[in-house]
Amino acid sequence: MVLRVRITKGEEARFISHLGFMRAFERAIRRAEIPVAYSEGYHPLPKFSFATALGVGISSEAEYVDIQIDPDGPKISVEEAFDALDRNMPPGIAVVAACWYLGKPALASLIEYASYRASGCGALHEAAEEFMAMDASLGTITTKSGEKEEDIRKLVYSISMADDESLEFICACGGRAHLRPDNLLVHLSSIAGVECDVKRSRIHRTGLFVVEDGELVSPMDYKCKDLVIAKGWMPRELS
């Protein structure tokens, strides 16, 4: 069985590196005594995997983790696992939803898009409209192997102006195609001809998406069952 959880990375936790975030999660699993499956070998490791990494400084309400449950361990319901995990998360990290994942493919290979909200971007609104109207727009993106030139337009699914100061956008995320949100902001700044100190515009990840029948759906709406949602919590990317 695979338990899929959605967790947040709040204001105080946003400066934690991805490695630190994973370690914090691993320790929470242990404290919560989730009957997780362990790898074989000298130093058995709990089997869990994150959907995708999140850059240092970016907060999020949509980090997904799949936890492999030990089939021979004690039985546990989604609700029990949700409560135990949430109680044992360090400050700044909360569990907002959990469910069973029934599909085969690994979480990381499913994710194709991510949505973000960037505040302090009022000066980029016009450039964003202009950019969306283009067929292609060449710019610099950061990849694992360094910087390279790429058509950024084809990596962006949508951009909207939420209010005077922020931008909401959905862009490619995952192994097939990936755009870092700060790369987009820098690119829009260069179109607008303004200096943009990207580190200062606060970026917040609002969602990750799987593509099913041409539609963007939440990983929790994809081959999942027994969804449990935190009381009073509403996924923002659906609102």
Add this chain to the structure above:
Amino acid sequence: MIDKKVLYEEILPSVSQPARYVGNELNSVRRSPKEVEASILLAFPDVYEVGMSYIGFKILYEIVNNIPEFVAERAFAPWPDMEAQMRLREIPLYGLETYEPAKSFDVIGFTLQYELTYTNVLAMLELAGVPLEADARHEGDPIVIAGGPCASNPEPMAAFFDLLVIGDGEEAIVDLMSEVARAKREGAKRADIVNRLAVIDGVYCPRLKNPVSRRVVTDLDEAEFPRKFVVPFLEAVHDRVALEVMRGCTRGCRFCQAGMIYRPVRERGLDNLCSLAKDLVKSTGYDEISLLSLSSADYTQVEELSRKLVQEYADKGVAVSLPSLRVDSFSLELAKELEKSRRTGLTFAPEAGTQRMRDVINKGVTEEDLMSAAADAFESGWDLIKLYFMIGLPYEEDEDLDGIADLSRRVLELGRNMAGKRNKAGRVRVNVSVSSFVPKPHTPFQWHAQNSREELMRKQNYLKERMRVRGLTVSFHNVEASFLEAAFARGGRELAPAIARAAALGCRFDGWSDQFRPDLWAQAFKDVGIDPSAWANKSYAYDEPLPWDHIDMGVSKRFLVREAERAARAELTPDCRTGACAACGACADGVKTRLAGEAWR
């Protein structure tokens, strides 16, 4: 509170490892310093990942915060990029828990773990906005105290502290905090509070230069030990459940300060340790338990304890490790069980290359011990062995250096021969780490001069030439850094202006090879007209007064002289755990030593 918006939006996005400065970790305690009777900012003058690795620091944090009327927060030395940002944007040093400025605490308490953190202490005080010199502090300034092993010679840093705590801190810190609370209730002035604290047992007041006997925890099994640790988001240097199984060491290595000032050995009980392990694993979620002490393999019930822990935690993905394996008490069975060490290689510390030299330093290890332990290790599949040696020891000759090279080569050959049978000879590696002897107060070698820097360089080169062998990697400690360490370890009050000057010139993190600036230090000494070699390279006579004579760390001077004389004759002194009592003076009345088996003496 400091300006959190500036911190989060302007500063943190632009510094390396921002998580160092955020706090908010699991098990950290938030209690407003303003709402308690007495508050202390526990300050560690090194970077977060280092400070968070020290068990003494965790113990104090837990003890203070277990008392609801008190609070302890933490502060670490900001890395230079962060320090620059803090100065630029006028953010003072702050407590990681509530972001309250350091100045708002009643007490700032520094841990002096090693000498090369002294400039960081001054940088932190300056960032706190607290006058550096104790004499210049006024009403409203926090009381600045310090403790830790370097407090055993407080003089070089004495000018900067109102008070120092000598010896074990567990009980002393509660006495201090209680007295601060009481004095505050009575409306006492700052100067009065300092005076009232100065008369507490084990407290040294540099202004009064009062003779002081160290505090000692008589029953370690009864002493408080944390049942939860703050769990860092960053990877600390030692990021695991650390169980202090005992304090002190009876081996009696003559160069080792820890082995002298933490005497006598006091053990924690097995059941206590198992219960602590259980609570700590539960409260932290760590995947490793490490048995901590100066020489954990000497712990009376080490095998039983490790077996129990391995049994309990193996299938829960929690490993058990023993950090300080020694050649002579090396038990292969144990090492095999504690598989963690396999990932990192095995470490042996023969310290010296010839039998004569090992007898001089009272390292009761023979070459056969080392070779058979190494053979065992290679036999069971380890292919990396680390060897620790020291050069510049008293009575050292060049043939002792030859001994280091020979021994290292022989271990390598042994490994190759054994691995050769499995066609893996090429994989075998021996890493040799060579440090320079630093004479330390309260040790039998405290009277000895450190070799001059030229002599140490010559010895390093001598060794380098003799150890150019494939498979053998040799690394040396920086001679200038060891030299400074010796000056501060054995110096007096005269050194304070040099430390202040170096800090003003920008010296920071002197123990970090990439940050250490010997050029700036040379200039600092020149500016204030002090020659550090007058301290580092000076031999004291037995009857000459020492700068630390007024600090009693338990072991008597008579014993130290006796040991120094035996060293001159290369005579061994038996381990008092198994052999006769050497009458070092540390077993004061009522101290409980060994818990299981026979009583101590």
